[in-house]
Amino acid sequence: MNVLNIQNLSKNYGKVQALNKLNLQINAGQVYGILGPNGSGKTTTLAIILGILKKTSGSFEWFEGKYKNPNKKIGAILETPNFYPYKNADQNLEIVKHIKGSNEKNFDEYLELVDLKDRRKSDFKQYSLGMKQRLAIAATLIGNPEVIIFDEPTNGLDPQGIAEVRKILHNVASSGKTILLASHILDEVEKICDHLAIIKKGKLLGAGSVNDILSNDITLEIGAINMENLKHFLNNFSGISDIKAFNNFYRCSLDDTIKIEDFSKTAFENGIIITHLNSRKQRLEEAFLEITNNA
Amino acid sequence: MATHLIKLEFLKFKNHKTILLFLGMYIVALSLPIFIGGDSEITSAANQYTMDYFLGFPNIWKWYGYYFSWITFFFLGFITLTTVSSEFKNKTLRQSIIIGLTRTDYFIAKLSQSKILSFLSIILFSIIAIFIGIKNSTYATFFENLPDLTILTKGFLLCMAYCGFALLVALIFRNNSLSVFFYVCYIFFIESIIRNSLNYYLNTDILNYLPMNVISNLFPMPVYNIIENTTGTSLMSIDISENGLLALAFTYILVFFGLAYLVLIKRDI
Numbered sequence: 001m002n003v004l005n006i007q008n009l010s011k012n013y014g015k016v017q018a019l020n021k022l023n024l025q026i027n028a029g030q031v032y033g034i035l036g037p038n039g040s041g042k043t044t045t046l047a048i049i050l051g052i053l054k055k056t057s058g059s060f061e062w063f064e065g066k067y068k069n070p071n072k073k074i075g076a077i078l079e080t081p082n083f084y085p086y087k088n089a090d091q092n093l094e095i096v097k098h099i100k101g102s103n104e105k106n107f108d109e110y111l112e113l114v115d116l117k118d119r120r121k122s123d124f125k126q127y128s129l130g131m132k133q134r135l136a137i138a139a140t141l142i143g144n145p146e147v148i149i150f151d152e153p154t155n156g157l158d159p160q161g162i163a164e165v166r167k168i169l170h171n172v173a174s175s176g177k178t179i180l181l182a183s184h185i186l187d188e189v190e191k192i193c194d195h196l197a198i199i200k201k202g203k204l205l206g207a208g209s210v211n212d213i214l215s216n217d218i219t220l221e222i223g224a225i226n227m228e229n230l231k232h233f234l235n236n237f238s239g240i241s242d243i244k245a246f247n248n249f250y251r252c253s254l255d256d257t258i259k260i261e262d263f264s265k266t267a268f269e270n271g272i273i274i275t276h277l278n279s280r281k282q283r284l285e286e287a288f289l290e291i292t293n294n295a
Numbered sequence: 296m297a298t299h300l301i302k303l304e305f306l307k308f309k310n311h312k313t314i315l316l317f318l319g320m321y322i323v324a325l326s327l328p329i330f331i332g333g334d335s336e337i338t339s340a341a342n343q344y345t346m347d348y349f350l351g352f353p354n355i356w357k358w359y360g361y362y363f364s365w366i367t368f369f370f371l372g373f374i375t376l377t378t379v380s381s382e383f384k385n386k387t388l389r390q391s392i393i394i395g396l397t398r399t400d401y402f403i404a405k406l407s408q409s410k411i412l413s414f415l416s417i418i419l420f421s422i423i424a425i426f427i428g429i430k431n432s433t434y435a436t437f438f439e440n441l442p443d444l445t446i447l448t449k450g451f452l453l454c455m456a457y458c459g460f461a462l463l464v465a466l467i468f469r470n471n472s473l474s475v476f477f478y479v480c481y482i483f484f485i486e487s488i489i490r491n492s493l494n495y496y497l498n499t500d501i502l503n504y505l506p507m508n509v510i511s512n513l514f515p516m517p518v519y520n521i522i523e524n525t526t527g528t529s530l531m532s533i534d535i536s537e538n539g540l541l542a543l544a545f546t547y548i549l550v551f552f553g554l555a556y557l558v559l560i561k562r563d564i
């Protein structure tokens with residue numbers, strides 16, 4: 001089932017065009033990452049589809065129009081955890097439950113998941129940032145939503161907090177719910193998501209499954225005794241592309257139809273003595289930089 | 296549906312300290328006149344009138360009504376402003392909408408909140424006025440002095456008008472200090488400056504029909520009546536029938552809430 005269908009969505013803030021004809025399709029069960037540098041329009045997109053911001057043009061539809069008020073079927077964190085500071089965790093979750101019209105008897109299960117059970121009676125304003133973020137995650141689970149949206153869920157957390165939140169996200173993601181995760185942290189998206197869209201300056205640069213976006217090409221790092229000759233050789237070897245120079249090696253990508261042993265044999269035959277060779281699959285970071293730089 | 300939304304407002308604010316404090320102060324302020332009165336003479340525009348005359352029936356409705364109109368202006372206004380601006384400050388309105396409250400729901404909740412506050416206010420108003428009246432009247436019997444429907448209607452419209460105006464101001468400015476500042480300034484300065492200067496230059500009194508002047512004429516300053524009675528001149532700034540005044544006040548209430556709804560629906564949150 002199609003969960004979210006965004007068509008040609010645009011948003012202008014005065015002269016700033018934050019979104020430019022964005023298209024996005026998300027299906028049930030996908031763990032979908034929206035990846036883009038700061039200011040690329042991730043939060044703007046989410047705020048529009050959640051009914052907070054008014055779009056300038058374009059359209060979007062939730063759940064193929066199945067629900068009159070789709071937001072009740074969505075749990076979401078947008079930018080910051082927003083709660084009543086003078087209320088404790090239980091009281092805040094009670095309000096969420098009241099709005100959702102759901103029927104949880106208590107919130108033990110959720111508070112357990114985010115490890116806040118022993119602080120449930122403290123007021124929200126006394127929480128650390130990490131605790132606030134974790135309470136927000138607990139709140140997204142209330143009312144058994146079909147979709148959960150996380151916007152920069154690890155923003156501002158220390159490494160331990162980041163690890164904890166990621167572990168919780170992993171748990172939630174493996175429950176089979178549809179998840180939308182907006183982030184500028186590649187590592188986060190790569191670890192959690194199975195699909196992703198890359199946006200920059202409000203434009204969609206690419207979308208698809210993580211495997212599709214990562215090319216099958218091999219990334220090679222090569223050093224040789226004579227770097228000048230190596231450079232010449234790489235430039236003329238068909239199947240090598242994207243050559244970048246580093247201190248004492250070149251990084252390039254090798255067409256996945258060519259075997260490494262053939263490559264190194266040909267290099268040897270051309271008088272190149274390789275001193276350093278490292279080959280691996282492309283990482284998301286490289287794909288991301290490649291896609292965003294070519295845009 | 297509305298009860299669900301009213302319960303939501305109750306859940307949100309039942310432990311909001313500032314709002315509880317304002318509510319408490321509101322009740323105390325409304326009750327204070329109980330403690331004035333006695334048998335001393337009052338020096339005022341008309342010396343022949345005794346305390347009994349002002350605080351006994353039927354004048355108590357006018358005097359206490361005038362007092363009531365000031366107290367509601369401050370407290371119902373501040374309470375309404377605070378309930379709205381605190382939700383902008385904490386971004387909880389944003390979050391409520393994200394998780395499934397519609398903007399229309401929120402509006403209905405605020406409208407219901409205004410109706411409940413106004414209703415409770417006029418009940419308190421009636422009880423306290425009757426109490427003071429009985430205390431200061433020798434001849435009064437309880438049943439002869441129940442408030443008439445016009446006074447209750449006026450009181451309700453007065454409260455609704457301040458709630459509606461405060462809701463509109465809060466939804467426009469969002470920030471608490473700014474909206475309190477504008478709310479107070481509009482009534483004390485902005486409208487009267489517009490009214491007096493334009494009336495003077497245009498040589499008309501049409502601007503006396505600006506909203507806050509109409510609202511404050513629901514319970515005008517009672518000495519006007521006394522002065523009017525003794526001098527025969529009219530100081531009332533609005534020359535309109537009782538029903539016309541009620542209709543006009545009601546129209547302004549519709550305008551306040553209608554505009555508030557539009558602002559809520561149209562703007563980013």
Ligand SMILES: Nc1ncnc2c1ncn2[C@@H]1O[C@H](COP(=O)(O)OP(=O)(O)OP(=O)(O)O)[C@@H](O)[C@H]1O
Nearest residue numbers: 013016018036037038039040041042043044045184
């Ligand atoms: N209220 C606003 N008024 C004017 N411009 C805005 C507003 N909110 C966002 N923008 C602009 O819209 C663009 C997109 O911002 P947005 O917050 O959607 O980016 P983002 O991808 O979420 O970035 P980040 O990773 O920093 O959270 C930016 O250029 C930003 O400056």
Ligand SMILES: [Mg+2]
Nearest residue numbers: 042043079152
């Ligand atoms: Mg953002």
